[in-house]
Amino acid sequence: MSRIKIFDTTLRDGEQSPGVNLNKQEKLQIAKQLERLGVDVMEAGFPASSKGDFEAVKLIADTIKDVSVTGLARTVKEDIDISWEALKGATEPRLHLFLATSPIHMKYKLKMTPEQVIEQSVNMVSYAKQKFPQIEWSAEDATRSDWDFLVQIIEKVIDAGATVINLPDTVGYTTPAEYGRMFQYIRGNVPNIDRVDLSCHCHNDLGMAVANSISAVENGVTQVEGTINGIGERAGNAALEEVAVALRIRSDFYSDETGLKLNEIKRSSDLIAKLTGMYVQPNKAVIGRNAYAHESGIHQDGVLKNPETYEIITPELIGVTSNTLFLGKHSGRHAFKDKVNEFGIELTEEEIKEAFGQFKQLTDRKKEVTDDDIYTLIMEIKTEAAAVSKYKLETFQVHYGSSDIPTATVSLQTPEGKSAQSACTGKGSVEALYNTISTLITEDLELLDYQINSVGGGKDALAESHVQLSVNGEIMNGRGSAQDVIEASANAYINAVNRYIIMHQSTKQNEKEKTPIGSEQ
Ligand code: KIV
Ligand code: ZN
Secondary structure, eight states: EEEEEEEOTTTTTTSSTOOOOOOHHHHHHHHHHHHHHOOOOOOOOOOOOHHHHHHHHHEEEHHHSSSEEEEESSSSHHHHHHHHHHHHHHHSOEEEEEESSSSHHIIIIOOOOHHHHHHHHHHHHHHHHOOOOEEEEETTGGGOHHHHHHHHHHHHHHTTTEEEEEEEETOOOHHHHHHHHHHHHHHHOOGGGSSEEEEEBBBTTSSOHHHHHHHHHHHTTEEEEBBGGOOOOOTTTTBBBHHHOOOOOOTTTTOOOEOOOGGGGHHHHHHHHHOOOOOOOOOOOTGGGGOOOSOOOOOHHHHHHHHTOOSOGGGGGOOOOOOOOEOOTTTHHHHHHHHHHHTTOOHHHHHHHHHHHHHHHHHHHHEEEEEHHHHHHHHHHHHHHTOOSEEEEEEEEEOOTSOOOOOEEEEEEOTSSSSEEEEOOSSSSSHHHHHHHHHSSSSSSEEEEEEEESSSTTTEEEEEEEEEEEEEEEEEEEEEEEHHHHHHHHHHHHHHHHHHHHHHHHHHHOOOOOOOOOSSO
């Protein structure tokens, strides 16, 4: 078996998903989980794009020691210098440079000739090499590029010092057979290709990102790039958990394996879904809720007789544990702390105290407290800590019935620390609540999406709400949980506004706006 490297870009390409905006602490939390999962490289962000990204990449590079941390940069000196400042504390500083090579990108976006693209790539790889021991160079839109042009430029950037060559399917256009042939061609025609890692990076516009990645593996790549849960621009990136599990389950067919600890997949997927607000579809391969459920009688009968009749993957393989009662009314702080450690989430003493208090309250109201409940509760505390609440829900009341006009009364603590009250009606209870909260908030708010889920089963399950708001025209996600659906809904709404305020506070300090990736070099 040969070992394929896994390059995770959840924190960069994944974070480019519409509406996803993670703060520094949330990114660090994900980075720590990716380290536990065993990825080889993690792309922590795009340091030159904003102060927020710079700080997050720096924090991750300075903290994560068992994984090579990288950051994306355009092939310009300024990006390379900024990236060095962010990444120099990493165990093995690694830079990810990219420049488009397809005719359409070179002509219309870059307004550069192919010769200029070669020159700029070579110059900037050489420049970066003075600082970075590891340099990945990506030919953006490689799958719509001329293969002979790729051969030419790749040979030169390797000579200039690149250690990884990545050929992305930027627009999710290729097919498994075509992508495989492209790698064969590059391996057969670039004389110095054996000096570097060859990498694939697939987008899912035609639903083939994972299949294309696997085809690339069959055709000699040594690194696969992707994200957990397949999140990313447009239709997303290749889902790394699917690639890793496919290689493991079909090890009779494939001769490559990854170093991922597969039993950390579920936890990684859950954490990323909760923090990004991008929940996984129930029928998603490998990690969907229904991936291990058998509905038809014939299937159930078969599984009871021998699980392998219809189950090719066991839930245990990816770390799904039976979500049974584990702690109760009489459990002490010690047992609670052990549980938190088991989740791999780091809490401060203050946060443990708060979480334990909330857990105790929950045991009064809920008969069976499950792992999922505890996890949700901790995530709520982490969210609050990261958001350093600007608006805070003090009290609320909602009246509604089949013959009443739904009415909400809300008391909110404002960023200035004052208490403000209001009451409004709506067509439903949630609308009444949101109308009321909106009158107490100075920002211009529009609700774009609203979700409410139960955590686990049972009538007394915790509620978890996720919203997408337009806050002064900017899309923000928010989440909140509580035992009551209305309270969870209020928390999620306020959380989205708080995230907007915090994001803008740091932008204001910096007075530097995010540079859109793919903008002119
Ligand atoms: O999809 C893509 O081309 C990218 C590059 C920046 C590597 O994400
Ligand atoms: Zn990409």
